Amino acid sequence: MENATIQALELRRPDLRFPFPEGLGQIAGGKRILGLGRRAKFLTMDFDDGHVLVSHLGMSGSYRVERPEGSHAPGEFHFAKGTAKAHDHMVFHLLQNDRPLRVIYNDPRRFGYVQLVERRLFNDHPSFAHLGPEPIGNALTANILAARFAGRKTPIKSALLDQRNIAGLGNIYVCEALWRARISPKRQAGTLVTKSGRARAPLERLIVAIVDVIAEAIEAGGSSLRDHRQTDGTLGYFQHRFSVYDREEHACPRSKCGGTVRRIVQSGRSTFYCPRCQS
DNA sequence: CCTTGAACCTGGGCGC
DNA sequence: TGCGCCCAGGTTCAAG
Numbered sequence: 460m461e462n463a464t465i466q467a468l469e470l471r472r473p474d475l476r477f478p479f480p481e482g483l484g485q486i487a488g489g490k491r492i493l494g495l496g497r498r499a500k501f502l503t504m505d506f507d508d509g510h511v512l513v514s515h516l517g518m519s520g521s522y523r524v525e526r527p528e529g530s531h532a533p534g535e536f537h538f539a540k541g542t543a544k545a546h547d548h549m550v551f552h553l554l555q556n557d558r559p560l561r562v563i564y565n566d567p568r569r570f571g572y573v574q575l576v577e578r579r580l581f582n583d584h585p586s587f588a589h590l591g592p593e594p595i596g597n598a599l600t601a602n603i604l605a606a607r608f609a610g611r612k613t614p615i616k617s618a619l620l621d622q623r624n625i626a627g628l629g630n631i632y633v634c635e636a637l638w639r640a641r642i643s644p645k646r647q648a649g650t651l652v653t654k655s656g657r658a659r660a661p662l663e664r665l666i667v668a669i670v671d672v673i674a675e676a677i678e679a680g681g682s683s684l685r686d687h688r689q690t691d692g693t694l695g696y697f698q699h700r701f702s703v704y705d706r707e708e709h710a711c712p713r714s715k716c717g718g719t720v721r722r723i724v725q726s727g728r729s730t731f732y733c734p735r736c737q738s
Numbered sequence: 739c740c741t742t743g744a745a746c747c748t749g750g751g752c753g754c
Numbered sequence: 755t756g757c758g759c760c761c762a763g764g765t766t767c768a769a770g
Contacts, residue, residue, distance in 0.1 A: 476746065476765090500764075518763040519748080546748090568748050570764065586765095613741065622765085629763060727743065729762085 460504075460562070463555035464489045471548050475566060476517065479549075480575040486512070492553075499590050499626035503581075511578050513586070517570025525561040549573070591625045594669050599625065601658035601666045608648035609656050615665075616644035617726045625669070632672050634704045634731045638713075639668035643737045644723075644730045675700065703731040711736060 467487045470479055491507040502522075504512040516522075527536035536559050549564040564571075576584050591607070592598035607624045608615075618624055619633045628636070637644050642651075642661050651662040658666075679700060702712050703720045711718035711733035718735025 515764080517747095517765085520763095566748095568746095568762085570747070572765095611740080617741085620764090631763070726741085728764090 460492055460553070460555070461494050463492045463553040463560060465492065465506075465551060466554050466559075467552040469550040469552060471550065475548060475569050476572045479573060483512075483573065483575055486510075486575070487552075497627075498587055499593075499622055500629070501586070505578060509578050511576050511581055512573060513576060514564065514573040515571050517566060517568060517572070519568035520564065520566035520571035523563050523565065525563065527559060589623050591621075591623050593626050594628065594666075595673055599666065599669075601663045602656075604666065605652045605656060605658040605662060608662070609652045611648040613648055614644060614725055615642060615646050615648045615651065616730050618648040619669075620726075620728070627673075628669065630728055631701070631704045632669070632676065635702060636665060636668040636672045638703045638732060638737060639672065640665040641737055643734075644725060644732050646738075703733060706731060 465487045466489070468484055470484050473479065486506070493505040493507055496503040496505070500515060502514045502516070504514075506512070514520075525538060525542060528539050529537075538559075538561065544563075544565060546565050546567045546569075547563050548566055548569070551562040553560040553562060564573075574584075574586065581587060592603060604625065608618060611618060613621075616633060616637065619628055619636070620630065634644070640661060642665060651659050651665070653659055706720045707722040709720050711720055713733065713736050716733060716736045718733040720731055720733055723730050723732075
């Protein structure tokens with residue numbers, strides 16, 4: 460996608476979760492895409508005019524890439540007919556190395572949204588100013604989380620989903636990381652911190668578990684559920700490796716544990732855990 | 739400031 | 755077949 464130019468941005472409805480931002484449809488006209496990025500669960504597309512298109516996939520959104528089929532003489536490209544799918548809401552018509560390319564945003568549930576922000580104001584934008592550190596890279600340490608959790612009575616499950624504490628974790632990976640670290644999702648976040656504000660051992664384990672879960676999920680190609688696909692259309696396979704998520708009443712996979720995975724509801728979200736080995 | 743719960747919107751699965 | 759209900763990957767706002 461880098462070094463592609465936008466020939467047109469096709470909006471196939473007026474809104475997603477929110478109305479498309481003012482001026483989004485006019486973003487075309489040969490603007491160059493400098494690069495793609497991510498912050499927490501927000502995807503970013505940097506343009507050469509200093510703006511960033513920020514998109515969030517909500518719960519059901521996805522991007523896919525389509526290229527013209529077959530071989531072709533220069534200047535003669537054609538896409539397969541009838542490739543538009545239900546819930547294709549936004550289509551980037553791109554030109555890359557003189558070849559056309561389509562990038563399509565699809566979102567059945569329309570919980571996703573896009574924003575257009577100036578790059579220089581990105582870090583001060585309300586959506587991004589209060590995000591916690593990224594778990595991958597070297598930005599996150601146990602003591603940073605300890606500082607955030609000190610004195611907090613909220614369950615550790617809820618604290619990990621709170622993007623102000625740590626960026627980018629969703630319900631699946633929080634459940635999986637807590638199981639790996641053998642921490643009960645109901646445990647109060649503050650109990651993972653010593654009186655002097657340092658991380659206790661379980662919190663140290665939790666950091667490792669979070670990094671491992673994310674690394675393995677990326678390695679496996681994501682956790683796509685149901686009909687969600689990667690950009691080439693194949694399914695993500697991390698879902699086949701869940702230890703507790705969506706495995707209510709299954710045996711806890713930890714060696715010799717013998718417990719049974721349970722589902723509870725915390726802050727309106729399902730939590731899956733093993734009451735036997737997570738304390 | 740902290741915490742919880744509802745709202746946003748659509749589709750799939752299930753029981754009746 | 756159809757209807758109603760519950761559930762779902764997330765964020766944000768209001769209220770206690």
